[in-house]
Amino acid sequence: MNSTAMVSEGSSTIPSENPPSEPPRKRRGRGPTRGKRSEKVVSTCGHKLKVEFNNQNRRVIGPNASSFANEMGIVVRSMAPLVVKRWKDIDHAQKMHMIDRWKEKYEFETTKMIEESLDKSMNKQWNEYRCKLHKDFKNVGGIEDIGCAKRSKPNSVAEQKRSEVNKQNRSHKQRVTTQGFKSFAAHAEEMRNESTKELPGQIEFFCDMHFSKGKGWTTPDAENYYKKMLELHISMQNSPMEENQDSLHLTENQICNQVLGKRFGYSEPHKSLSRKMRLDDDAASLENAALRTKVKDLEDQLKNWTDVLSRIPRDILLLVQNDTSQASGSNEDL
Numbered sequence: 001m002n003s004t005a006m007v008s009e010g011s012s013t014i015p016s017e018n019p020p021s022e023p024p025r026k027r028r029g030r031g032p033t034r035g036k037r038s039e040k041v042v043s044t045c046g047h048k049l050k051v052e053f054n055n056q057n058r059r060v061i062g063p064n065a066s067s068f069a070n071e072m073g074i075v076v077r078s079m080a081p082l083v084v085k086r087w088k089d090i091d092h093a094q095k096m097h098m099i100d101r102w103k104e105k106y107e108f109e110t111t112k113m114i115e116e117s118l119d120k121s122m123n124k125q126w127n128e129y130r131c132k133l134h135k136d137f138k139n140v141g142g143i144e145d146i147g148c149a150k151r152s153k154p155n156s157v158a159e160q161k162r163s164e165v166n167k168q169n170r171s172h173k174q175r176v177t178t179q180g181f182k183s184f185a186a187h188a189e190e191m192r193n194e195s196t197k198e199l200p201g202q203i204e205f206f207c208d209m210h211f212s213k214g215k216g217w218t219t220p221d222a223e224n225y226y227k228k229m230l231e232l233h234i235s236m237q238n239s240p241m242e243e244n245q246d247s248l249h250l251t252e253n254q255i256c257n258q259v260l261g262k263r264f265g266y267s268e269p270h271k272s273l274s275r276k277m278r279l280d281d282d283a284a285s286l287e288n289a290a291l292r293t294k295v296k297d298l299e300d301q302l303k304n305w306t307d308v309l310s311r312i313p314r315d316i317l318l319l320v321q322n323d324t325s326q327a328s329g330s331n332e333d334l
Contacts, residue, residue, distance in 0.1 A: 048107040054189060058117040061189040068106055072118075075101050076125040082133070087123040095119060177209045178218060184209070202256040203229045228259045 052062040060068050075098045084090055099110065099118060108114070179187050184205075191200040191208065200208070206229065210222040217223040232255045 048103075048105060051106045051108040053108065053114055053117070058113045059184075059186065061186050064106065065186045068102070069121075071102060071105060072121060073125050073129075076122050077129050080122070080126050080129075082130060087126055095122065098122065178212045178215075179209060202252040203233055206256065206260075225259055229255050232258070 049064045049067065050062075051060055051064050051068050053059065054061050079094075079098050079101065081090060081094070099115070102108075187209065188199050188205060191205065192198065193200075199205075203226070206222075207226055210218045210226070217226075229252075233252065236255070
């Protein structure tokens with residue numbers, strides 16, 4: 001019930017309602033990342049922030065990895081053109097100009113492999129930003145017509161097919177990690193053994209990425225995958241040495257590929273830079289298998305020759321004994 005107040009005007013009394021209360025002010029949300037923290041650190045230290053890349057997959061690691069990833073998103077959103085359909089249609093000079101912007105705050109080398117890794121990361125940031133803008137455009141209904149967004153479908157058949165495929169792929173995501181937006185390579189580098197300088201095994205890495213002591217497993221599927229990998233790993237350890245000629249780390253990679261599937265960028269985060277590197281890794285595995293087979297054949301040949309050589313003194317002794325017996329027999333005849 002609205003309260004009323006008596007307002008005196010001349011000789012009459014006029015009831016009037018209280019003015020409606022103002023709507024509650026909407027809480028201001030988090031704004032876009034602008035990279036102010038990195039600017040303050042650079043201005044305070046007086047030098048650029050050093051960024052390190054992993055030697056195996058050229059991914060950013062170290063204390064400045066998250067800051068560098070944020071700066072990458074800022075530069076891509078502000079400088080990358082949106083009028084092109086694909087990232088590879090953007091001119092190479094524009095991409096190098098964006099890399100030069102990062103060099104204003106960060107210090108890193110620009111080898112061919114690092115440029116390939118940065119180009120892939122920029123492509124991912126650009127695709128995600130375009131997808132977000134498209135969703136926002138559809139939600140608001142377009143600029144002038146509310147029905148414009150409902151009719152804003154891809155024109156070509158290829159674009160419609162790619163859109164449906166991407167939609168299905170996003171819906172098939174089954175596993176989430178406990179590390180948030182931190183990259184697999186950066187987290188694996190933090191788990192590197194200080195004494196041996198070795199990266200963690202794939203099974204241990206999977207458990208650390210999908211299990212936390214406070215909340216447990218992220219999904220039931222992740223727990224089932226880990227149990228399968230652990231069972232296979234135990235069976236490989238208990239198998240005879242003749243059947244398990246591979247090293248422990250390579251065996252864990254094979255187990256992860258068998259259980260999780262060899263999807264690019266996930267099952268082998270330490271070696272997930274490019275298709276060429278994956279093919280080189282597969283070729284190296286085949287070459288190692290061929291070398292192991294050749295070594296086994298040489299060992300068998302060496303064993304046969306050892307048996308032959310071990311019989312030579314015995315055969316010589318038999319020949320000497322035969323010659324001696326024949327000589328003694330001829331002397332008796334004389």
